[in-house]
Amino acid sequence: MRRFDHPCVLKLLACFVSGRQLWMVTPFMGQGSIRSVMLRHFPQGLEEVVVASIMRYVLLGLQYVHKNGGIHRDIKAENILISEAGQVCLGDFGVAATCLASLMDHHQQQQHQQRSSAGGADVAPLCLGPPAELRAKTFVGTPCWMAPEVLAPQDDEGYDASADIWSVGITLMELALGKPPLARLPPMRIILNTVINPPPTLQDSPDGRKFSKAFKDVVSACLSKDPPARPTAAELLNHRFFKQAKGSAFLQSHLLSGVPQQASSHRARVKKGSKEMMQPAVGGSGRKFSEWLFPPGEGREGLQRFAAGAAAEHQLDAIAAGPSSTAPAAAGDYIAVAMADAGAI
Known part of the structure; x- marks a missing residue:
C-alpha cells in the first residue's frame, strides 16, 4: 500500500x-464501507446510476494498481470505502494481513540464503513488498468474489490482474442486489459452483427493479471464465454502462443523505x-x-x-x-x- x-x-x-x-x-x-452503508440503509441494493458511480471510482483505482504491477485480490463492497463527502476509494486490510504472513515466510527464506552466502553473517533482507510470483499464486480473497482460476488453479502459472475483473463483476451484482450470488451457500459449495458451473448472470431484481442491457452486458464481460477474455479496468471505464456515472457530490446527496x-x-x-x-x-x-x-x-x-x-x-x-x-x-x-x-x- x-x-x-x-x-x-x-x-x-x-x-x-x-x-x-x-x-x-x-x-x-x-462513512465506512459501501457494504456497511447498504446493510443499514439499502439492503435490497442500489440504483443502477449509484452502482455505476461507485464502481467507476473503483475501476480508476484498480487501473492504477494494475498499471503499477499490483493485484488487489479482494474486491467487494466491504473493501470499498466512502467519506462523508462521497469520495470513494479502495481499501484492503484483510488481504494485507494475509500478504504479510506470506511475505514473512518469503523473507525468512531470503534471510537464510543471505546469511549462508555471507558465511554466517546476520544480513537483514530489504523488505520492499511481496514478489509477483508469490502474490499471484497465493489463495487469497473471499470465496463469493474469487475467480475460478484462483479457486482451482490449472497450472503453476498462478493468476494475474484479470482475477480482479471477475471480482468487479461479482461486486457489481452485489451492489445491485444487496448480496453477491451464492451468498447463502457454505464456502465449499461456493467454490464448487464457481469452478464447475457457468458464471452467474445479472437478472432483474426480485423487488421489481429492471436493469439495463448495458449493465447486464458489463457483468457478463467481467464474469467470463476465460481470464484473457475479460476486459481490463481501462477498457471497462470506456464501457457504455459507466457513461452514466456521477461524481462524489451525487453520491453524497443520493447515497449518504441522512446517513450518520x-x-x-x-x-x-x-x-x-x-x-x-x-x-x-x-x-x-x-x-x-x-x-x-x-x-x-x-x-x-x-x-x-x-x-x-x-x-x-x-x-x-x-x-x-x-x-x-x-x-x-x-x-x-x-x-x-x-x-x-x-x-x-
Whole structure:
C-alpha cells in the first residue's frame, strides 16, 4: 500500500509495530464501507446510476494498481470505502494481513540464503513488498468474489490482474442486489459452483427493479471464465454502462443523505494526549479490531509527532512514516488499525 498514491486507493500514511501487532495509519473514511452503508440503509441494493458511480471510482483505482504491477485480490463492497463527502476509494486490510504472513515466510527464506552466502553473517533482507510470483499464486480473497482460476488453479502459472475483473463483476451484482450470488451457500459449495458451473448472470431484481442491457452486458464481460477474455479496468471505464456515472457530490446527496457518520455510531473520539487511546471497535462486517483516531487538522508532520508520542507512551517497538512529505489531500481524522500478528517482524 505504501507505494500506491492515487485518490481512489486508500493511502497508507504510516505504520508501526506494537507488541505482536502491525498498525497501519490511513485517512479516516467517515462513512465506512459501501457494504456497511447498504446493510443499514439499502439492503435490497442500489440504483443502477449509484452502482455505476461507485464502481467507476473503483475501476480508476484498480487501473492504477494494475498499471503499477499490483493485484488487489479482494474486491467487494466491504473493501470499498466512502467519506462523508462521497469520495470513494479502495481499501484492503484483510488481504494485507494475509500478504504479510506470506511475505514473512518469503523473507525468512531470503534471510537464510543471505546469511549462508555471507558465511554466517546476520544480513537483514530489504523488505520492499511481496514478489509477483508469490502474490499471484497465493489463495487469497473471499470465496463469493474469487475467480475460478484462483479457486482451482490449472497450472503453476498462478493468476494475474484479470482475477480482479471477475471480482468487479461479482461486486457489481452485489451492489445491485444487496448480496453477491451464492451468498447463502457454505464456502465449499461456493467454490464448487464457481469452478464447475457457468458464471452467474445479472437478472432483474426480485423487488421489481429492471436493469439495463448495458449493465447486464458489463457483468457478463467481467464474469467470463476465460481470464484473457475479460476486459481490463481501462477498457471497462470506456464501457457504455459507466457513461452514466456521477461524481462524489451525487453520491453524497443520493447515497449518504441522512446517513450518520460511522464514528458517531460505534467509535469514541480520542483526544490528543489521552492515555486511553487504544479502543475496541466493530467494523462493517462485525469483526472486532483495535484502532486509534488521530485529531483532525494535524497534517503529516502532526501525525508523525502524535504517532511518535504514542510510540513512546505505549512503548511501541517501531514506527515508520510513509514516503511522501506532503500532507494528505483530504483533511480530517486519521485512523490507525491493528492489522495482523507481526511478532516475527
